[in-house]
Amino acid sequence: MSPKPTVAFFEFTSCEGCQLTVVDSLQDHPELLDAIDIVQFREAMSEKSDSYQIAFIEGSCTRPSDEAKIRAIREKAAIVVALGACAHLGGINAIRNRSDMQEVREYVYGDKANWFPTYEPRPISAIIKVDAVLPGCPIDRNELVKAVTHLLQGRMPQIPDQPMCIECKLKENVCVYTQGKVCLGPITLAGCDAICPTYGDGCEGCRGTISNPNFQSLREVMLEHGVSEEEIESRLTMFMTNQILAMAKAQ
């Protein structure tokens, strides 16, 4: 048996909920600790080593000064995994990208706005090459265990490029659109076991989209179900702001 791979966890702008989910997964799957050697994890332990093979990064990059730290991780780690929606997409932090940055800073920091050189929140992949992604807000614990298993086998974790509706139908959930709710399931990447519709709520798209989402058709579905244009925009920019802005720019 080869020595256990060394693993480190890092966070940038985020709620740290994905790292909490990792801690939670360790309770469900204590055998994870037999499989990997965690050498740095600020949220869970005080020991700290700067020598690691696999880095899990939570959070989005929201200020120029984050970039050097992210690049330093890339230089040390053989494999970098983006952990959760913020690292993967920019997350809900990116909602502010719909507004003027100076206005945002003034809204948050008042007359100290210029003390904080924040910029548009962006995914980790905007700064460095990311080898794999664990999507979601928060991440799915089963997917984490599967990803670690893949890494142990020398394979890159892969998220099937399928929409959430597939998982939802397999669970025989009654479609939430028939219950008067809005759902982004048709364009959102599956893998969460359709957790929100299973508990009666519409999908908010935290896992990002499948590779060829049909936004136009989904907008029309929402309009048909009486959702206002304003509400549609707000739904689509909860987790997908950067993608929606990039699409608008491309047009």
Place this chain on the structure above:
Amino acid sequence: MSFRIMPKAAVPDWITWLRSRYRVVGPRQLKDQFVFDEINSPDELSLDYPTSILPPKKYLLPPTEELFQFTTKGMHTKASLEPRPTVIMGVHTCDMHAIQLLDRVHNTGYADQHYQARRQNTYLVSIECLNPCTEHSFCKDMGTLSVPENFDLHLTDLGDEYGVDIGSEKGEELLRGFASVWDPTEEDYRHVNQVMAEKWPRFSYRFNFDVTELPDLLALSTKSSYWNELGDLCLGCGMCTKVCPTCYCFNVKDEVDLSLTEGHRVRIWDSCQVDEFALVAGGHNFRSTRALRQRHRFFRKGKYQLEAYGLIGCVGCGRCAAACLVHITPVKTFNELYRRHKQGEAVEAQS
């Protein structure tokens, strides 16, 4: 084989009696819809259900099915082939036609062991449809409004009783020793004939052409611009294939535990409507657009399966039409292709 009568009042006792011998599954209410699920007490069973979210196919071809277990040390494998004897209650005639197709598919060429094992341990109790189940069904067009001869028992609602056709030895087994069934009287036969005669006018034809023309219609529509229109509309969500009683495509995955010493191989339902379905090594996708994928789906239902297995691939259950958020339906699609084909012929005749 033979025909018996069972009073409806005896059904709860029959279900309880069956449950002591088999796993019993059947239609059960879930919110305002119905699902096939294990029946734990007779009052959970709703034999007069309209339709179900997933077809009863899921008991023959589970959405996730373990094929075998393995260990990496010594490379031992152990097949997972011990299905529980299961009675599926209340299968509609469209779904019986679908099972007929699945049986043929899984018994052609290399017979599918896992399917066969489940099928042999499955007892099919179908039920005559006396009224259209939903606004989406088109069973009369597809010729699936009568039950094919693959049932073990077939029920017909006669008001206070069920007429029970016994179709096989397995069907007889489900009644053997159960006292509350009796031979029909002349009056019972008259009643059955009346019920059967009265049901047909309640169902309407929805195709603007005869279904025997469907394979040719599709062949002539390969280059129709309608596929691109469907491709623009389609969300690519794949729900149409998940709810389809005749879809059987699957993917195979190996899953190992964290110690990398034990694992299992599973197959899971796949869908031709998702991007990665036709992605092959080297990155080429031979059905790269939603238009091509929708065309493939309709060709498969209306043409390919008929050519490969002698049975048409759509049974008119209407589940895909009900599930589709953008209202892509077989009836609308086939009628529109027919309209365009006729229009094309008319233009040709004028020129």
